Amino acid sequence: MASVTFEHVVKKYAGDVLAVNDLNLDIRDKEFLVLVGPSGCGKSTALRMIAGLEEISSGVLRIGERVVNNVPPKDRDIAMVFQSYALYPHMTVFDNMAFGLRMRKTMPAGAAPGLSREAAIKQRVEEVGESIGLKQFLNRKPRALSGGQRQRVALGRAIVRSPQVFLMDEPLSNLDAKLRVQTRATISRLHRDLQTTMIYVTHDQTEAMTMGDRIAVMRDGILQQLDTPQNLYDHPLNMFVAGFIGSPAMSFFTSTLQQENNELYINGEGFRVRVPQQYRQALTSAAGKQIIFGLRPEDIADVRMEQNVEEGTVVPVTVDVVEPMGSEIYLYLLTAGQQQFVARVDPLTRVQPGEQLQVTFDMKKMHAFDPTTQQTLM
Numbered sequence: 001m002a003s004v005t006f007e008h009v010v011k012k013y014a015g016d017v018l019a020v021n022d023l024n025l026d027i028r029d030k031e032f033l034v035l036v037g038p039s040g041c042g043k044s045t046a047l048r049m050i051a052g053l054e055e056i057s058s059g060v061l062r063i064g065e066r067v068v069n070n071v072p073p074k075d076r077d078i079a080m081v082f083q084s085y086a087l088y089p090h091m092t093v094f095d096n097m098a099f100g101l102r103m104r105k106t107m108p109a110g111a112a113p114g115l116s117r118e119a120a121i122k123q124r125v126e127e128v129g130e131s132i133g134l135k136q137f138l139n140r141k142p143r144a145l146s147g148g149q150r151q152r153v154a155l156g157r158a159i160v161r162s163p164q165v166f167l168m169d170e171p172l173s174n175l176d177a178k179l180r181v182q183t184r185a186t187i188s189r190l191h192r193d194l195q196t197t198m199i200y201v202t203h204d205q206t207e208a209m210t211m212g213d214r215i216a217v218m219r220d221g222i223l224q225q226l227d228t229p230q231n232l233y234d235h236p237l238n239m240f241v242a243g244f245i246g247s248p249a250m251s252f253f254t255s256t257l258q259q260e261n262n263e264l265y266i267n268g269e270g271f272r273v274r275v276p277q278q279y280r281q282a283l284t285s286a287a288g289k290q291i292i293f294g295l296r297p298e299d300i301a302d303v304r305m306e307q308n309v310e311e312g313t314v315v316p317v318t319v320d321v322v323e324p325m326g327s328e329i330y331l332y333l334l335t336a337g338q339q340q341f342v343a344r345v346d347p348l349t350r351v352q353p354g355e356q357l358q359v360t361f362d363m364k365k366m367h368a369f370d371p372t373t374q375q376t377l378m
């Protein structure tokens with residue numbers, strides 16, 4: 001168990017590619033930290049630097065108290081699980097899991113005194129195999145396993161070594177949707193049981209939201225925000241994080257903030273809504289200026305389905321596309337100014353494409369961003 005700390009870490013690849021740009025990140029002991037961002041944002045590079053698979057161009061990387069910039073991978077006491085399981089095809093599940101232990105000269109962690117090394121390895125592999133549901137497969141070869149089972153072997157191979165830190169790089173990408181959800185839960189449970197630091201890389205915001213104690217959102221090599229899933233969702237610091245976290249994504253409306261009779265109004269393309277009192281102070285300095293108004297699809301409802309519709313929250317729209325999801329409906333709507341946005345509404349809502357509708361915005365959930373810096377104004 002250990003913390004992992006990046007201090008001003010930079011990774012430059014040949015050809016001046018700045019993959020990781022001045023990363024400062026303190027991953028706590030026993031934490032499940034998710035590094036998330038679109039392809040090419042530098043998350044795998046950051047992970048590979050922890051593993052010792054990439055050299056650090058500048059800055060300091062610590063595992064626990066120890067600076068590991070120049071420590072070879074095998075001496076870092078980490079285990080890594082990749083998207084491709086990379087199992088040895090000619091070895092059984094048991095031997096695949098035992099391989100790393102046999103390569104080491106030491107006894108497996110937690111071995112009972114008096115056991116031979118091989119007996120201790122057997123005990124450890126069987127114990128881990130049982131804990132992740134592989135007991136009956138230990139004598140099979142990988143080709144006789146499903147993709148999900150193979151990924152579990154890869155996890156098991158990492159677990160048997162009792163590393164200080166687990167590193168996982170998109171470990172669920174090769175699994176089908178249903179298995180992905182199951183394995184997601186398996187990994188969360190593992191983290192709870194093992195109480196070990198886990199650092200998990202994904203491009204999938206749902207994985208990040210469901211698994212992470214905290215999430216580090218990256219873009220173009222730069223850390224955008226580090227916070228708990230709920231705080232990232234509720235208080236994104238900039239438009240990138242706001243648009244990245246949440247599905248369907250937050251809608252953005254280019255608008256002007258207007259002050260009138262002590263009230264602030266958002267004038268969008270073909271609608272006008274009122275800023276709730278609690279945000280007035282924060283936004284007063286932007287009065288008269290352009291802002292980007294943001295609202296999540298789940299904070300929009302058909303007025304006919306609502307009990308109390310507040311003044312200054314109603315927007316006339318035309319329904320463009322209706323997507324029934326069973327538990328909810330996604331509506332693609334157009335404002336009178338032809339701006340498209342998405343609403344997630346009650347499944348009992350009856351609507352047809354082309355219909356005119358009134359929706360209500362839950363303005364207590366509004367976001368506002370500076371159009372130039374894209375930083376939040378709230």
Ligand code: ADP
Nearest residue numbers: 013014017019038039040041042043044045046
């Ligand atoms: P992610 O994991 O977020 O998809 P990576 O960390 O793999 O991103 O890559 C970050 C950036 O570094 C990308 O622009 C990628 O093209 C570049 N990159 C990655 N590996 C190398 C390499 N070995 N040589 C040069 N550029 C690389």
